[in-house]
Amino acid sequence: MPFKRRHDSDDESAVVKKLNIGSEEHSSDLESDLENATEELHLGYLKTINRSRLDFDFEKVCCISLATVNIYACLVCGKYYQGRSKSSCAFSHSLDEDHHVFINLDTLKVYILPENQEVKLRSEVLEDIKYQINPTFSPEDIKNLHQLKEISFDLQHRPYRPGFVGLNKIGANDYANVVLQIVNHVDALRDFLLKGEFEEELTKRISLMTRKSWSSRLSRPHLSPHEIMQYISDKSGKRFSAGEQKSPKDFLVWILTNLHSELTPKGKTRSLVSKLFQGKVKIITEKVANGVPTGSRLESSTKYWILTIDPPAFTLFKDGTGLTQIPQVKITHLLSKYDGETAQKLAHGNKMFKLITVPPFLLIHINRMSGSHGLEGVSGTSRNPTIVKFPFENLDMSPYVEGATGPIQYKLIGNVIHQTIPVTKMVDGTEMAIDSHVYKIHLLDQVRGDWLEIQDLNVKPVEKELLFMQETYLQIWQKVL
Ligand SMILES: [Zn+2]
16 A cells, blocks of 8 residues: 655544445555554654664753753654654654654653654554663562573673663763662662652652662663753752762762652651661760860760761872882771761860661761872872772671660672872873872672672672772762561
């Protein structure tokens, strides 16, 4: 049956009406002929889809009009266009480029343009694309993530582990990538985010990223954080963006605070996020007069998302061969800050800390970047390169928790590493030496029992024994029940 392009659906119904004249049986034959012909035609168009050019991690913006609503992706070239009416950018694109298959990025309905026909195939030919845009997880799928060791393959048959998927560096966003990986890998939070459809804007976007990251049907084994960083930049008033490197610790606190505020039910003060990550610390302030404690003590308490520990003042010391050695310190030594006795000496008094509660997922920040006790970098910025030694399992927090009656054991599940790389940069025609700060993350694959390093796009196995040799910056500990 020859096919003529029709430009709106009214024409189509007119044809169907005409065909309806005659006996019922006859007309239903004709209808089904028409349906078959349309289906055949649509299948022909679907062959023009170029899956290797499709990437649904980008902000949903029309590349011509910059509109952000009613956006379609051209499945032939991957570009985004608004609308499908005769005056729309998608419509023009279909005529200009001879590209005819478009998907609505909200409804996931597929249309042929300029005919403006919805593709209603019974086959599952488009399911992989719809799944790429919006992966979904059943309770069974989520349960399987805790036990299945199968690896997946992308479009080019490259193997990857779902969940251990790199994130593009689109500027200076390595600091954000490590934080997004943390959110992806705390299993109690991940399982919640995988369940899917949220109304809250930040949660919705993080959920989508988590669902994509754990998808076993990715077309390529990495994701772009472009859309989510664009949103975060707007929501944070440009405090956190892809273009400028910030502190991963500050960004993690921002993410947790905002998720917490979105997910706290009305009239309540706690959310899943605060239940998983928030603890409470007691602060004891002892007044000092003329350098002598007065015996007057004030107690207060505050909630924390992250415990900060401070490596001791850094001094380079030389070994017998004249080489400088980087000092090493045990994490338990640094955690004694929270034993309620070790005092931080401040101008107006001494401060002691004791933990009142510790959360199921304990975040520990090693404070290397502030204070004047660091190693001068080539750019003059200082950092403390002290090596912090830590166990992988059986970190007992009970010495730091008020009223603890038995061990409170934690195991390490993630470790953010800071690296300083000296680079030269041209400033006003002069070569300047500066420090480039790089963040990457080591993650425990809890199902397979090994560790992987993710630095932006790159994912590789890493020897457990080598983990503490680098500058650990932020650690994620899971309480062992
Ligand atoms: Zn196109």
